Amino acid sequence: MVINSRFFNRSELIGFLALAVLLFLILPLSLDIFRLNLVAKYLTYAFVGIGLVLCWGYGGILSLGQGVFFGLGGYCMAMYLKLEASSVANTKIQSTPGIPDFMDWNQITQLPLFWKPFHSFPVTVLAILLVPAFFALIIGAAMFKRRVGGVYFAIITQAIAAILTILIVGQQGYTGGINGITDLRTLHGWDIRTDHAKFILYFVEVVLLFGCIVAAQFIRLTKLGRILVAMREQEDRVRFSGYSVANFKIFAFCAAAVFAAIGGAMFTLEVGFMSPSFVGIVPSIEMVIYTAVGGRMSIFGAVWGALLVNFAKTSLSESFPQLWLFGLGALFIAVVLAFPNGLSGIWADHVQPRIDRLLASRRSKSAGLVADGAPAE
Amino acid sequence: MFGDYSISDLGAILAMQGFAGLILFSVYVLMALGLAIIFGQMGVINMAHGEFMILGAYVTWMTSNTVQHIAPWLFPGYFFIAMILAFIASGALGMLVEWALIRHLYKRPLDTLLATWGLSLILQQAYRSIFGAREVGVELPEWMMGSWQATDSIQIPINGMFVMALTILITIAVAYVLFWSSWGKQVRAVVQNRVMAGAVGINTEKVDRYTFALGCGIAGVAGSAFTMIGSTGPTAGQLYIVDTFLVVVFGGAASLFGTIASAFSISQTQSTLEFFLSGSMAKVITLLTIVAILMVRPQGLFALKVRK
Numbered sequence: 001m002v003i004n005s006r007f008f009n010r011s012e013l014i015g016f017l018a019l020a021v022l023l024f025l026i027l028p029l030s031l032d033i034f035r036l037n038l039v040a041k042y043l044t045y046a047f048v049g050i051g052l053v054l055c056w057g058y059g060g061i062l063s064l065g066q067g068v069f070f071g072l073g074g075y076c077m078a079m080y081l082k083l084e085a086s087s088v089a090n091t092k093i094q095s096t097p098g099i100p101d102f103m104d105w106n107q108i109t110q111l112p113l114f115w116k117p118f119h120s121f122p123v124t125v126l127a128i129l130l131v132p133a134f135f136a137l138i139i140g141a142a143m144f145k146r147r148v149g150g151v152y153f154a155i156i157t158q159a160i161a162a163i164l165t166i167l168i169v170g171q172q173g174y175t176g177g178i179n180g181i182t183d184l185r186t187l188h189g190w191d192i193r194t195d196h197a198k199f200i201l202y203f204v205e206v207v208l209l210f211g212c213i214v215a216a217q218f219i220r221l222t223k224l225g226r227i228l229v230a231m232r233e234q235e236d237r238v239r240f241s242g243y244s245v246a247n248f249k250i251f252a253f254c255a256a257a258v259f260a261a262i263g264g265a266m267f268t269l270e271v272g273f274m275s276p277s278f279v280g281i282v283p284s285i286e287m288v289i290y291t292a293v294g295g296r297m298s299i300f301g302a303v304w305g306a307l308l309v310n311f312a313k314t315s316l317s318e319s320f321p322q323l324w325l326f327g328l329g330a331l332f333i334a335v336v337l338a339f340p341n342g343l344s345g346i347w348a349d350h351v352q353p354r355i356d357r358l359l360a361s362r363r364s365k366s367a368g369l370v371a372d373g374a375p376a377e
Numbered sequence: 378m379f380g381d382y383s384i385s386d387l388g389a390i391l392a393m394q395g396f397a398g399l400i401l402f403s404v405y406v407l408m409a410l411g412l413a414i415i416f417g418q419m420g421v422i423n424m425a426h427g428e429f430m431i432l433g434a435y436v437t438w439m440t441s442n443t444v445q446h447i448a449p450w451l452f453p454g455y456f457f458i459a460m461i462l463a464f465i466a467s468g469a470l471g472m473l474v475e476w477a478l479i480r481h482l483y484k485r486p487l488d489t490l491l492a493t494w495g496l497s498l499i500l501q502q503a504y505r506s507i508f509g510a511r512e513v514g515v516e517l518p519e520w521m522m523g524s525w526q527a528t529d530s531i532q533i534p535i536n537g538m539f540v541m542a543l544t545i546l547i548t549i550a551v552a553y554v555l556f557w558s559s560w561g562k563q564v565r566a567v568v569q570n571r572v573m574a575g576a577v578g579i580n581t582e583k584v585d586r587y588t589f590a591l592g593c594g595i596a597g598v599a600g601s602a603f604t605m606i607g608s609t610g611p612t613a614g615q616l617y618i619v620d621t622f623l624v625v626v627f628g629g630a631a632s633l634f635g636t637i638a639s640a641f642s643i644s645q646t647q648s649t650l651e652f653f654l655s656g657s658m659a660k661v662i663t664l665l666t667i668v669a670i671l672m673v674r675p676q677g678l679f680a681l682k683v684r685k
Contacts, residue, residue: 062487148675151422151486155622156668162619163664170657281619285424285494292491325502332495336488337481 008217011352015300016213023206033195040202040270042310043209044070047263049291049302050209050216051256056288057296058225059252060232061149065139065157066260066287068164069132071279073261075168075175076131078274079115080124081184081192101183106173115174121188128265129258136257140250147246149235158281165280180275184268192269205266209303212259216299219255228252260287289328293335295344304343390652392531398648400537400606403544405640407602408617409624410551410633411595416622417630418555418568419588421479422490425497426621427614429593432470432500433463433600434609435508441515453518460543460601467597468590475589480582497614504611514608521605536605543602547595552633554591564588568631627667629677639678643667 008016027039048066055061082100091097094104099111117123139160143153168175176182184192191197219225227248231238239245268274277283294305309331317324339345408430415423423429440459444451451458474496482489517536524534555561566574567584575581603609624643628635643663650659671677 062490064490142672143675146672146675148672151420151490152626152671152675154422154487154490155619155626156671158619159623159664159668163661163668166657166664167661170655170661282615289491289494322502322506325498329495329497329499329502332498333478333492336492336495337478340485340488 011348012217012300019213019300019303020210023209024203028199028202033198036202037198037270038314039307040198040205041267042307043205043303044263044267044270045287045290045310046209046303046306047212047266048256048260048287049294049306050212050299051259052288052291053296053299053302054216054219054228054259055252055256056291057298058220058228058232059249060228061249061253062154062288063157063253063256064154064281064284064288065161066256067279067281067284068157068161069136069257069260070264070267070283070287071164071168071274071276072132072135073128073264074268074274074278075181075264076118076124076127076261077265077268078181078184079118080121081187081268082181083115083118084187084189085183085185100176100181102176102179102181103173108173112174128261132257132261133254136254137250140253141246144246144249144253149249158284161279161281161284165276168276168279176275178276180273180277182273182275184272187269193272198270201266201269205270208262208266212262213299213303216255216259220299224248224251289332291342293331293342295342295347297341298344298348301342301344301347308343389528389531393533394648394652395645396533396537397651398645399541400534401648402641402644403537403541404599404603404606405620405624405644406544406548406637407540407599408596408621409628409636409640410547411592411599412621413625413628413630413633413636414551414555414595415589415592416625417632417636418564419483419585419592420486420568421483421589422486422493422622423592424490424493424618425474425500425614426593426596427616427618428497428500428504429467429471429596429614430600430603430617431504431609431611431614432467433460433597434604434613435504435513435600436463436466436597437601437604438508438513438515445516453520455518456601456605460598463597463601464594467600468594471593472586472590474593475586479589480585483585501611501614508611510611512608512610512613515604517605540602540605543598547598548637551595555633560584560587623664623667627671627677629679632677632679635677635679 023043028036031039048070051069052063052066055063086098086100088098091099091101091104094101096104096109099108103111117127139157143149143156148156168180169178171177186192192201227238227243231243231245231248235245264274264278267278290306290309291302292305293309294303295301309328313324313328316327335342341348408426411429412423412426415421415426437456437459440462441452441455444455444458478492478496479489482492521536521539524532525538526532553561555564563574563579563584566577566579567581567588571581574584600609624640625636627643628637628639646666647659647663650662653659654662
């Protein structure tokens with residue numbers, strides 16, 4: 001793995017531009033708003049994927065609990081939207097107006113304390129970034145300082161995803177239970193359910209996504225990224241060289257958590273609800289799978305993986321609901337057994353060299369032609 | 378909290394809750410034994426372990442139906458046949474999976490996780506296509522229904538006691554195979570130092586294959602036993618998988634005794650807490666405690682001391 005000192009090397013620049021053209025031009029122009037909203041939904045997983053590339057691909061820390069951070073970001077956003085949707089005027093048929101409907105159904109008459117900060121939009125945005133980061137900091141510090149890693153870390157993060165799901169489902173009065181937080185209408189007075197809003201939200205999301213791509217690329221290319229790779233390969237040597245391995249791992253894990261949380265918050269905005277079914281073990285593993293299919297070593301690969309797998313999922317499960325799970329299962333096995341670096345690995349190992357060779361031969365041919373034709377000129 | 382109960386009531390509740398905990402303990406041990414072999418001994422993260430259990434449950438269900446139609450006189454004892462068949466079916470599938478999938482991934486444990494997750498999706502859909510999406514439950518023979526009246530206020534369900542007895546038997550069998558048979562010694566040798574074990578003439582590939590098959594076979598028997606307690610559907614395996622992994626990790630991955638001890642402590646904590654709190658909160662607190670303890674003792678309760 002060669003790390004280029006320039007911000008994007010040539011093939012990465014092409015990848016960046018191709019993705020930008022696709023997401024900013026081709027998809028918005030060619031898809032109707034329903035499909036575009038679906039793409040926006042897929043892209044929320046790309047945020048998680050970018051984080052996973054950093055912490056799993058580069059740092060070697062496999063987290064099976066990214067659904068937790070996705071969910072935390074999503075729930076923070078959902079709580080703000082829900083409070084806005086349950087103003088006193090909107091909820092006057094309830095026995096206690098002004099609180100979310102599911103609290104009313106569960107005989108809770110006062111807004112719980114941890115809901116109160118979410119009346120304010122700036123606090124909500126801060127919470128979307130800070131709550132998951134803080135959570136990841138606690139988990140990361142507790143685990144990496146004790147040198148828990150690899151398989152054990154994966155299983156513990158999985159358990160944390162299970163815990164959070166059970167908690168959300170069990171505490172129905174505070175969280176909306178298994179249904180989640182539904183019936184979200186406006187963001188700061190702006191109706192998010194209209195086609196126009198969905199169109200704008202799509203672009204907001206794509207811009208955020210490119211922001212995250214650039215940030216991740218920045219982390220990857222600084223010394224920090226190189227230390228992450230070194231740690232993955234030879235953790236003890238890095239430790240003996242005087243680096244605090246735990247702190248670097250904690251940072252990578254926190255960064256991945258923040259990326260996932262941004263994705264979660266955008267998910268809530270795009271889809272209009274948040275529920276525990278996006279928090280638990282199954283979605284968390286699926287997020288890892290998108291990244292694995294796209295390529296765990298490639299930031300763009302993660303985005304493509306999220307797009308393609310989800311697209312395949314939607315189109316296949318619409319027409320062949322039975323075949324879909326067989327296909328998905330076979331895809332994972334194939335990726336792990338045959339292409340450990342996913343689609344981007346196939347691209348880098350098989351497609352790119354051929355293109356290069358083709359270009360090189362054509363260039364030498366045209367150079368030869370010029371040389372031949374030169375005297376005649 | 379205790380005001381409404383008399384002392385004898387409390388004693389009875391405590392005893393019954395204790396027995397409920399013991400039945401849960403048996404369930405955990407059955408689930409975790411197979412995984413303790415696969416994950417603890419071989420280091421393979423088998424996310425399809427739950428699906429191997431479900432296979433055992435389906436085999437039991439099919440046996441029960443077949444026996445009812447063909448040989449009703451066998452019905453009281455069909456369970457023993459079903460368990461043997463479940464062991465064979467899951468073990469054979471395990472052997473196939475090891476050959477096709479796992480053996481390529483021994484050096485990449487995290488990738489076994491992804492690959493076996495794919496396998497579990499395929500198996501789930503296969504169950505759904507073959508057996509239908511609804512949950513199936515087997516009919517219990519007469520002698521297993523009802524409960525045993527220990528005193529006036531203490532009742533112990535017979536199927537629960539049967540599962541407990543079964544757990545003890547299987548645990549002893551596994552311990553015997555792993556610790557006293559020559560094959561078990563080969564397994565442990567391969568686990569501790571694969572290269573050296575190969576050098577002294579152990580066929581490590583064969584040992585791996587049979588170890589994996591044994592773990593899967595035990596999962597099948599566990600699934601077979603679960604049909605006596607509840608019903609199972611195609612996706613039920615996913616519900617077990619985290620609990621099972623936590624039991625194994627909490628006990629210390631390579632230690633069979635640790636698995637049993639952790640299953641005991643987890644099940645007793647949970648069933649005691651369930652009496653005071655709602656079921657979901659009891660589960661949350663139990664899991665949180667495990668995670669907290671694992672952060673202090675990452676190697677689990679009983680870590681095997683091996684020089685690496």
